[in-house]
Amino acid sequence: MTTGVRLSARWRATPAHVRALLVGLVSVGVGVVMRRPDALVLGTPLVVVAIWSTVRRPTASPLVHAGAAHPVLREGQATRWVLTVEPGDGVEEVGATLLRTPHTRYTPVTRSVSAGTIDAGAVDAGAASTDAGTGTEGTTGTGSDPTSAPTPVVLSIACQSTRWGHRALGPATVAVTSAWGAFRWEPEQVVGAPIPTIPLPDTFSARVPVPRPDGLVGQSRSHHQGDGGELAEIRPFRFGDRLRRVHWPVSVRTGELHVTATHADQDSEVLLLVDAMNDIGASEGVGGASSSLDNSVRAAGAIAEHYLRTGDRVALLVLGARDLPHVRAAAGRNHLRRVLDVLARVRVGDSTVGDEKRVRGQLRHPVSAGSLVVLLTPMVSPVVLAHAIALSRRGISVVTVDTLPPDLATGDVAAARLAELAPGLDGGAAVTSLAWRIRLLERSREVARAREAGVPVVPWAGPGTLDLVLRDLGRRSRAPRVVSR
Amino acid sequence: MSRSQTVLRGLLVVASLGVLVLTLLASPSRVWPGAVVLVLLTWYAAWRPESSLVTVLVGGHVLHWVVAVPVRTGLAAELQLLAAALLLLVVHAAASLAASLPPAAAIPGPTLRRWVRRGCLVAVLTVPAWAVAALGARQGGLGDVGLTYAAIAAVAVLTLSVWLVSREASRRA
Numbered sequence: 232m233t234t235g236v237r238l239s240a241r242w243r244a245t246p247a248h249v250r251a252l253l254v255g256l257v258s259v260g261v262g263v264v265m266r267r268p269d270a271l272v273l274g275t276p277l278v279v280v281a282i283w284s285t286v287r288r289p290t291a292s293p294l295v296h297a298g299a300a301h302p303v304l305r306e307g308q309a310t311r312w313v314l315t316v317e318p319g320d321g322v323e324e325v326g327a328t329l330l331r332t333p334h335t336r337y338t339p340v341t342r343s344v345s346a347g348t349i350d351a352g353a354v355d356a357g358a359a360s361t362d363a364g365t366g367t368e369g370t371t372g373t374g375s376d377p378t379s380a381p382t383p384v385v386l387s388i389a390c391q392s393t394r395w396g397h398r399a400l401g402p403a404t405v406a407v408t409s410a411w412g413a414f415r416w417e418p419e420q421v422v423g424a425p426i427p428t429i430p431l432p433d434t435f436s437a438r439v440p441v442p443r444p445d446g447l448v449g450q451s452r453s454h455h456q457g458d459g460g461e462l463a464e465i466r467p468f469r470f471g472d473r474l475r476r477v478h479w480p481v482s483v484r485t486g487e488l489h490v491t492a493t494h495a496d497q498d499s500e501v502l503l504l505v506d507a508m509n510d511i512g513a514s515e516g517v518g519g520a521s522s523s524l525d526n527s528v529r530a531a532g533a534i535a536e537h538y539l540r541t542g543d544r545v546a547l548l549v550l551g552a553r554d555l556p557h558v559r560a561a562a563g564r565n566h567l568r569r570v571l572d573v574l575a576r577v578r579v580g581d582s583t584v585g586d587e588k589r590v591r592g593q594l595r596h597p598v599s600a601g602s603l604v605v606l607l608t609p610m611v612s613p614v615v616l617a618h619a620i621a622l623s624r625r626g627i628s629v630v631t632v633d634t635l636p637p638d639l640a641t642g643d644v645a646a647a648r649l650a651e652l653a654p655g656l657d658g659g660a661a662v663t664s665l666a667w668r669i670r671l672l673e674r675s676r677e678v679a680r681a682r683e684a685g686v687p688v689v690p691w692a693g694p695g696t697l698d699l700v701l702r703d704l705g706r707r708s709r710a711p712r713v714v715s716r
Numbered sequence: 717m718s719r720s721q722t723v724l725r726g727l728l729v730v731a732s733l734g735v736l737v738l739t740l741l742a743s744p745s746r747v748w749p750g751a752v753v754l755v756l757l758t759w760y761a762a763w764r765p766e767s768s769l770v771t772v773l774v775g776g777h778v779l780h781w782v783v784a785v786p787v788r789t790g791l792a793a794e795l796q797l798l799a800a801a802l803l804l805l806v807v808h809a810a811a812s813l814a815a816s817l818p819p820a821a822a823i824p825g826p827t828l829r830r831w832v833r834r835g836c837l838v839a840v841l842t843v844p845a846w847a848v849a850a851l852g853a854r855q856g857g858l859g860d861v862g863l864t865y866a867a868i869a870a871v872a873v874l875t876l877s878v879w880l881v882s883r884e885a886s887r888r889a
Contacts, residue, residue, distance in 0.1 A: 247812035250771040256875055258778050263867040268849030269787060269797050273778050275845040276805035278874070279838045285881050324827055328818040343821035345830070404818070411809070411834070412816035 235298020235313065238405060240418035242289050248413035251281040284413030289321030293407055297327075297421050299390065299400055306431035307517035309391040312337075312400050316384040316407060318346045322416075324408045325384055329401045334394035334516050344386050346407075393516030395430035395528055395575050399423070429571040431517065432532035434694055456492045463492045500544045500560045500599050503531045503570075506608035506615045508551035508590060510579040512636040513648075523609035526634035528574050530607050530691045535570045539563065546602075547573055550615060551580035551590050560599070594618050603628045605697070609635040610688075611670070616677050620684040630700050631681065631688045642668040720823040721814060725762040728810035732758040735777045735803045742796050743784035750780050761807075766815035774808055787853055794850040801846065802839050809835050 258274025261267060294317040301310040314327045328341035392398040402420040409415075456463050465478050468488035481489040510524035521529070535545045539562060546560035547570050558566075558573050580586040594614070598604060604622055608615045610633060623629045633640075639648065646660035649667060678688050687700035736754050740746050757773040764770075781800060788794075813831055817823060 245812075245815065246766065246768045246771060247808070247815060249768075250774055250811075251808060252878070254771060254775045254778060256871070256878075257775070259874070260868075260871050261782065262849075263864070263871050265782075266864070267782055267787060268853045269785065270778065270782050272797050272801045272842070272846045272849045273781060273804055276801055276838050276842045277774070277808060279841050280805070280808065282878060282881075283834075283838070285878055323830070324816050326817045326821055328820065339820075341818040341820040343817040343824055343827075345824040345826040406816075406818075408816040412812035415816075 235296045235315070236421070236423065238295040238297055238418040238421060240292070240416050242292065242409070242414045242416050245408070245412055245415050247411065248281065248284050251277045251284065251411070251413070255279075255281050280411055281413075284409070284411045287321055287410040287413075289319060289409045289414055289416070291319040293317060293319050293322050293416060295405065295407070295416075295418070297403060297405065298423060299426055300387075302426065304392045304398070304426055304428045306395050306428055307391065307393060308428075309336075309389050310426070311387040312390050312403065314386040314403075314405060316344075316346065316386070318384060318407070321409045321414070322346045322407055323410055324406075324412070325386060326406050326408075327386055327388070328404045329388055329390070330403070332399050332401070334392065334396070334514075335398050335400065336391040336393055338389040338391075340388070342386050342388055344384050346384050392426065392428040393519075394514060394525070395428050396578075397425035397576065398428050399425045427572065427575045429575045430528045430532045432536050432571075433529045433691075434533065456494060458493065461494045463494045465489050465491055500546065500602040501534070501538045502546045502548065502560070502598060502602050502604045503534060504604060504606045504608075504615075504618075505531050505547070505549045505574070505577065506551065506606070506612065506634075507549050507577050508580045508586065508615070509609060509611045511609050511611060512639050521636060523611075523634045523636060523639075524577070524579055526636065526691055527607040527609070527632075528577055530632060530634060530696075531605075532571055532574055534605055534697075536567055539567045539570075545570060548593060548596055549573065549577050550593050551586055552577050553580070553586075553589070557593075557596065560602075590614060598622060598625075598627055600627075603630070603701075605629075606631045607634050607691075609633070610674055610678060611635070613673075613677055616681050616686075619686045620681055623684055623686045629686050630697055631686055632696065633678075633688055633690045637690070640671070642671060717819045718822040720828070721817075721819050721821075724810050724814050724823065725765065728765065728807055728814065729758055729762045731803045731806035731810065732761065732773065732777070735800050735807065736780075738796055738800045738803070739777070739781050739784055742781075742788070742793065744786070745784065747780065747784050750776070750784070754780060761811055765811040770807075770811045774804060777804055777807070789850075789854050794846070794853075797850075798843070798846045801842055805835065805838060805842070 255274045255277030258270045259278055262269070262271030262274060296315045297313070299310050299312055304310055312329060314325070316322070316325050318325075323346055324343065325346050326341070326343040329337050331337065331340065390400050400423055402422045404420055405418055407416040465481050466489065468477065468482075468490050472490045476490040476492075478489045478491050505527050507524060507527070510522050512522040512525075513520045514522040514525050531547065535547065538545050542562060544560040544562045545558075545566065547558040549555045555573055555576055558570055561569075580590075604619075604627055606615065606619050606629060608631065610616055610631070616631065619629050619631050638644070642664075644664065644667060646664070649660055649663040681688055687703065689696055689700055732754070736751055736758075740751060754773065754776050757769060757776060760767065761770045761773050777800075809831060813823070813827070817827075
């Protein structure tokens, strides 16, 4: 079965055919006219090749389809870029090359296949040719039975996407040639739709429940009493209590009916705010160095995956990103896919006035009471941290996760890394180093202020990152406090 | 670039330089500027075999031979001529094959075998033409005007038939 886009082109004579025809006929002509048998001999092989090529000229365009085998990938996952050629009469060689694009890896980059059409005296017709070591594979057309349709030639290139986002495979160059390379069927460069690569979430788990579950059903222990698994207290029987909740040992000892009361198991809403206004550090994809945005996106994916599996509702808002929807809170597996799809479309903002306006608009997002807001940010922009403080003052549980790469969070950063941070900055490495140290000092002051305002800031560390702060938030949520509304 | 492509382009260079050496050996008055140009064109052809300059290279070799080498008789001279013709075929075929496939791709074994087989067949077909030409040269006669006209007419018919075949093929396409 053929997949992908159908390619179209026309057969055209190549310089090789023109060469054989022109030089061959002119040489033979000169030999005859000028009585030069040597010119005649020199031109004879070329004339034979030209006649052979002309007689074996392809009569119909081949049916060629090209495309990727999978519509969506995960980070680090590979797919196949497949070229399927149904060779017509005269097709002999098929070649394809994929041009490299950022964050993709091809194995091999280019492939060629012998299509081997029906040919008088063609020994290889009907045989399969596979050579994994040299990157050639394919099947030849049928040679023994001229009435049967030629077997399609399948040429595949393994493509690995090494970073989340939309990855373009190619453009690809495809060429089909005839006998003696005389005619070439070459469509325009094949540019397929970019393949969404959803982030590979980091490993994450949280043993501590979210501070204030306030939903209907879930696995988080609520402050309210109700149907659940965790014991709250043993209290005297009240009208309406179920008989199966009667605690007989206590009832017998006290002479009065007592029942066990449990905490209700409820779900909670987790709002993930991903700061995409800056991307600090080098991004080398899976297995390599991670930038701040890489850390944010992968951490957001991990947190979403964890809470959605435990039955909570997760919402997502990407700050500073253009054309990305606000993912409303919902639960379930399909919602995880929706969240990951949006995360795959995150692109860093370009720090323009329009971006700032957009962020100001995004920061007016609604937050349900009882939500847990997890802010993933490198904390380079003070606006985001100020927003976290404002949410906390409204009585909302906020956790800020620091996604700045650890090697950039110190003042002693190598000159080469600093050059990546500010590529166009005048003054060289010394100025950049000084500027970065000043920014880090300001950042540490902003972090201290946020902590004083009740916003915990934790570096991203995978499993257990949020446990300690969630425990503190849970304890704090049970204590009386003043809230500005 | 794949190893097989490198070898193929090396073959192109060797064959082209071989034709040049044969021409210089056979020539009583060597045309050195022409030889230098052909060497430069050879390197360019190895670098860009899909280029139209390969046509200039092959045509240049023929022109160089015709200009520099007089019509000679004798087995050694005739074998030199045959060798030059076959080397010219190798230059053309190597450039055509190198241009047919992506440079980074290895040349499939069946493709290589098919081209070698066909090259040998063309070489075999060249031998009768060479033999007739050699016999004609050995005759040493002034020739017959009628035969010359007949030969010219034969070339014209050959050209016309090639054109008609290609026209017919394009109509079918």
